Each structure stands twice: as structure tokens, then as C-alpha cells.
Amino acid sequence: MTEDSTDDSTAMQAGFDALIAGDERVEPRDWMPEGYRKTLIRQIAQHAHSEIIGMQPEGNWITRAPSLRRKAILMAKVQDEAGHGLYLYSAAETLGIDRSELLDLLHAGRQKYSSIFNYPTLTWADMGAIGWLVDGAAIVNQVPICRCSYGPYARAMVRICKEESFHQRQGFEILWTLSHGSPAQRAMAQDAVNRYWWPSLMMFGPPDTGDGASPSGHTAQSMAWGIKRFSNDELRQRFVDMTVPQAEALGLSLPDPEIRWNEERGSYDFGEIDFTELFEVVKGNGPCNAERMAHKVKAHEDGAWVREAAAAYAAKRESAVA
Ligand code: BYC
DSSP, rough: OHHHHHHHHHHHHHHHHHHHTTTOOOOOSOOOOHHHHHHHHHEEEEEEEHHHTTHHHHTTTTGGGGGGGHHHHHHHHHHHHHHHHHHHHHHHHHOOOOOOHHHHHHHHOSSSSOOOSSSSOEEEETHIIIIIOOOHHHHHHHHHGGGGGHHHHHHHHHHHOOOOOOOHHHHHHHHHHHHOOOOOHHHHHHHHHHHHHHHHHHHSSSSSSSSSSSOOHHHHHHTTTTTTTHHHHHHHHHHHHHHHHHHHHOOOOOTTTEEEETTTTTTTEOOOOOHHHHHIIIIIIIITTTHHHHHHHHHHTTHHHHHHHHHHHHHHHHHHHO
């Protein structure tokens, strides 16, 4: 390396460091360290894939929604999730990777999606539990990403968070209706909450400091880069504090006898999470991993003709303009 190029790279690193230190936005045209770019691609791709795979557990109930109104709302929610996936793939593309490459990585099992979407949706009440708990957890996790140091990701998150708020409210309303309905409806709502509570806590990822076996590995660097603003455990605690009073308002219990208000800390204590379950699900051993991936790959293959037709149309238009 010549002296000039060393000077150049030092200046570029200094420019990047100054943006981060000043809490300013890094934009696609700016120089960025390779680790920063790779971390963003990993996280944004995982986020985009989660939105797309996340359409499956709820899509499963569109034809069985209990009324026209519920069906219309659920369809709109699932469409929103498709939209979120698309904004996020576009944000990832600004980092120099193609959407088709990201999909190939997902389909080959080389990129992840959120563990939560590997659980089955057994009853209508699961639509309520997903909206209330899963979208609730997503909001807590994602609102700080609106302040992420990378501009395109932060901007995509602003709109996504607004839509997630509506999703969470509709989930709460489904559970409210069921918990104020017949004993059977109330039992169905409680069962859904019982099944979705612990997996929702796992959405925030591994603990900050575990027993050393598998603590969150990326947090410290991602926080230093302003990609993550809070640690996994900080966000998980925030979610518990937000959700416990909402459960009381719904008249439903949370399946954790250790939840109690801690006066000293000013937040709720809660029981120990079985992180071996999270690691198993992330490894591919959850109840629905195989089914979700098989469905996703088939949908992609079935859509090949649409991509071919769109590419042929674009090429024709381009040659007509030229
Ligand atoms: N599931 O060092 P860590 C939605 C992985 S969609 C699977 O803490 P990081 C919605 C992690 O990737 C919600 N994998 O990592 C849609 C890493 O593995 P790799 C999706 C998980 O990245 C439809 C390793 O464990 N939201 O809202 O600093 C309907 C170590 O973890 C999980 C997002 O994606 C998990 N739960 O932090 C309804 C938000 N947790 O990559 C709702 C954006 C951890 O080294 N993402 N891993 O192989 C994030 O905020 C962060 O990526 C995470 C993990 C907090 C998830």
C-alpha cells in the first residue's frame, strides 16, 4: 500500500467515525467499514426475511377469519408485512447486494429469520396473540431502529413502526373481544397467550451476558456503530414492563408465576427464559421450520414466470427507449 492510499483510508475512517460520534446518518454514498456494511446486510436481510416468512402463520387464517371485518383487517395486515419486507430489501440493496442474492441465501439456509415464525397458529386467538405480543415485541425492538445510524434502514423503520402500531392494536382488540366473550372464547384467548408469551420474549435474542455459552455476540459492536441503541435484555425488560399492565387490562394472565413489580428497580421481575429453546429453533429444530422454508421456496419457484415476464418487459421497454 502506498503512503497516499494509507492516508486516504485513514481519512475515510476518520470521516465515518465523526459521523457516528456526531450521531449523524451514514448514507449509501459515504465510505463505511466493511464490518459495518456486513452487519447491516445481515440484520436488514434477517429483518426483511422475517416480515416475508411472517406472512405465513397469519395467512393461514385469512380464509377462516370469523367475520368479513376480521378478514379485511387480517388481509391488510399481511399485505403490510409484504410491504415491510420490500422496503427492507430495498434498504439492503443500497449496501450493494441484490435482492435475488439475499433470497438465495435465505433459501440455502445461510441467512436467518425470526424464531417466532416457527410456531404454529392453532386457533383464531393466535391472530390476537401474534398482533398483541409479537407485533408488540417488534415495536419495542424497532422503534429505536428509527434512530439507526444507517439512513435508509432508519427511514424504512419510521413507516414500518407506524403500521406495526396498528397491528398491535388490532391484536389487542381480538383478544379483548375473546376475553369478554363466552367461557370457551376466553379459554382460547388464554391458551394463545400461554403459547406465545415465552417465544415472544425470545424474539429479542440471546441474553446480554449468559453463562458464557451463547450470549449476544453482536450487541457491543452494533451499539458502538449506532445500529442497535439498546441491548437485547434492555429491550426485553421494556417489553415486559409495557405488556404486564396490558394483560391486566385484558383480564388475561401471563404464564409466568415469577412476574412481580420490583419497587427498587421500578420494573417487573420475570422468570428465567429457556434459551435452549431459542437456540434449537434458530438451528432449524422448531415446530414449523421445515414447513415454513418449504412453503417459501415453493412460492419463489412458482413465481419464476412472473420475474421472467417482468425482466422481459423491462428489457423491451429499455430497447424501445434506446
Ligand atoms: N430469531 O448477537 P445477537 C415482525 C441470532 S418481524 C432468530 O443478539 P443481533 C413481524 C442473530 O441473528 C420481527 N435468530 O444478534 C412480522 C445472531 O445470529 P447471526 C423481526 C436470532 O443481530 C410479521 C445470533 O442469534 N425483527 O416484526 O445483534 C408479523 C446472536 O444474536 C434471534 C427484526 O429482525 C431470533 N429471535 O441481535 C408480525 C428486528 N435473536 O446473524 C411481526 C431487527 C438473535 O450471527 N433485528 N438471533 O447468524 C434485530 O434487532 C437484531 O438482529 C436482533 C438480534 C435483536 C434480532
